[in-house]
Amino acid sequence: MPHLNDLFRTALRVIGNRSEAEDLVQEAYLQAWKSFHRFEPGTNCRAWMYKILFHVIQHHRRKWYNKSSVIDADDSVMETVAYEPAIPQDLSDEDVLAAFDKIPQHYREVVLLADVHEFSYKEVADTLAVPVGTVMSRLSRGRKLLRQELAGFAMNYGIKEEDRSA
Amino acid sequence: MTIVKFENGECKRVRSYLDSYLSNELMVETNLEVLKHLEGCTDCSRILDDRARIKAQLKQVALNVQAPEALRDRIRSDIRRPNRFNFNLNPTWMLAAAAVIVLAIGLGIYFRPVGQSRGSGPKPLSVIAEVNPGDVAGQILKVGFDDHVFCAIDHNMANKRFNSVEMSERLGPKYAGLVELAKEKMPQGFEVVIGHLCHYQSREFTHVIARREGEVVSLIVTRKNGEAFPAEGASAVMNAAGLPVHEASWNNIQVAGLETSNYLVFVISNDTRKENEQIASSLMPAVSDFLRKLEA
Numbered sequence: 001m002p003h004l005n006d007l008f009r010t011a012l013r014v015i016g017n018r019s020e021a022e023d024l025v026q027e028a029y030l031q032a033w034k035s036f037h038r039f040e041p042g043t044n045c046r047a048w049m050y051k052i053l054f055h056v057i058q059h060h061r062r063k064w065y066n067k068s069s070v071i072d073a074d075d076s077v078m079e080t081v082a083y084e085p086a087i088p089q090d091l092s093d094e095d096v097l098a099a100f101d102k103i104p105q106h107y108r109e110v111v112l113l114a115d116v117h118e119f120s121y122k123e124v125a126d127t128l129a130v131p132v133g134t135v136m137s138r139l140s141r142g143r144k145l146l147r148q149e150l151a152g153f154a155m156n157y158g159i160k161e162e163d164r165s166a
Numbered sequence: 167m168t169i170v171k172f173e174n175g176e177c178k179r180v181r182s183y184l185d186s187y188l189s190n191e192l193m194v195e196t197n198l199e200v201l202k203h204l205e206g207c208t209d210c211s212r213i214l215d216d217r218a219r220i221k222a223q224l225k226q227v228a229l230n231v232q233a234p235e236a237l238r239d240r241i242r243s244d245i246r247r248p249n250r251f252n253f254n255l256n257p258t259w260m261l262a263a264a265a266v267i268v269l270a271i272g273l274g275i276y277f278r279p280v281g282q283s284r285g286s287g288p289k290p291l292s293v294i295a296e297v298n299p300g301d302v303a304g305q306i307l308k309v310g311f312d313d314h315v316f317c318a319i320d321h322n323m324a325n326k327r328f329n330s331v332e333m334s335e336r337l338g339p340k341y342a343g344l345v346e347l348a349k350e351k352m353p354q355g356f357e358v359v360i361g362h363l364c365h366y367q368s369r370e371f372t373h374v375i376a377r378r379e380g381e382v383v384s385l386i387v388t389r390k391n392g393e394a395f396p397a398e399g400a401s402a403v404m405n406a407a408g409l410p411v412h413e414a415s416w417n418n419i420q421v422a423g424l425e426t427s428n429y430l431v432f433v434i435s436n437d438t439r440k441e442n443e444q445i446a447s448s449l450m451p452a453v454s455d456f457l458r459k460l461e462a
Contacts (some may be wrong), residue, residue: 004241008233019340022237029241084181087216093227100224115221116228143185143217150220 028053051127085151099149107142236335291315295416303412307421310432314384316366324382333361341372348374386432422446426457
């Protein structure tokens with residue numbers, strides 16, 4: 001079954017719950033099956049499947065969590081943070097996932113699609129039904145938020161900037 | 167003494183390019199400018215290394231997950247269900263049908279054997295439960311009854327057999343425990359032969375089937391979809407045991423139904439009403455506890 005692993009990985013990271021992720025991927029395949037007559041031959045089937053998956057996820061979010069609005073981080077605050085703290089060298093996979101899962105969902109989605117699954121900005125925009133400019137700003141902010149979360153591990157580990165540069 | 171370094175304007179500008187630099191998105195001139203700066207700036211080089219490392223590690227760890235085999239089975243099972251097909255007859259229908267066949271080949275799905283025609287809609291059940299519109303409990307009990315008829319009888323699942331591993335995979339980790347529970351609580355002589363996720367009329371059921379010679383018992387659990395049994399009318403026998411179980415019978419098939427906060431539980435069999443009550447009274451308290459833990 002093509003793309004099943006990728007879709008499941010994506011849903012799992014976006015939703016954060018294995019059982020719900022399974023249900024959403026299942027629903028995405030069923031919708032794809034029912035609406036395959038709308039698929040344009042010659043276009044990217046993987047991107048089309050992702051688009052359906054995120055449509056299902058958004059529907060699920062509206063239905064269960066009533067979270068339709070996106071509160072984007074304040075640019076002015078983000079941009080004044082010029083200092084970028086060191087990130088530990090020996091972060092475990094669990095540390096990285098834990099930090100990533102703390103990022104708000106709308107940023108997580110874009111980072112997943114662009115940095116993990118290597119979709120183009122245009123494909124991410126089509127998948128999430130948002131403008132390309134929004135994708136770029138969310139990607140930038142999502143990456144920054146991830147770095148900030150991981151830098152928190154540096155503080156926990158007692159790593160300071162002067163230690164790194166010593 | 168700690169020396170605090172303040173980045174100059176060039177560092178700030180270069181750092182705003184670093185993610186694009188890593189993704190090879192910069193123009194040649196900007197790329198050269200970043201490279202030149204990195205040669206002489208250890209702080210920005212360190213930041214670039216950190217970003218590249220995080221990106222690579224996130225990718226590696228996020229991709230290191232496999233979809234469970236049971237999910238694959240659920241999707242295949244769902245797509246094969248006849249009532250999933252609801253195409254309109256329009257001028258593009260033939261094209262759509264051809265496209266569906268292409269997808270089917272791509273998904274590795276096999277079609278139903280010849281002779282099991284899909285027709286234009288779901289095949290009618292072989293046993294129909296007649297319920298008065300005002301009979302709320304009857305309407306709810308019919309949900310479990312219909313799935314039993316659809317799956318255990320019409321799809322002959324009662325005469326099939328899954329091993330324990332197959333049952334666990336098909337039920338998934340959330341509901342796999344129902345098999346052991348059924349094995350423990352079913353009366354002596356019964357064998358649990360099927361445990362899987364089943365669908366009827368766009369509704370998902372956890373379905374466990376047990377057999378003892380000619381006796382067939384289904385334990386069916388499904389998420390509530392707004393249903394609520396009426397306060398009155400529960401079986402007196404079951405009520406005495408603290409279980410507000412409702413009962414009905416159609417065509418000598420007995421149904422007992424119980425609700426928890428989020429689930430409906432049905433025990434359906436071709437036994438007598440009294441025997442079905444005994445099975446239900448053995449199964450339902452344990453199933454109810456199992457579901458309450460899921461709901462917690």
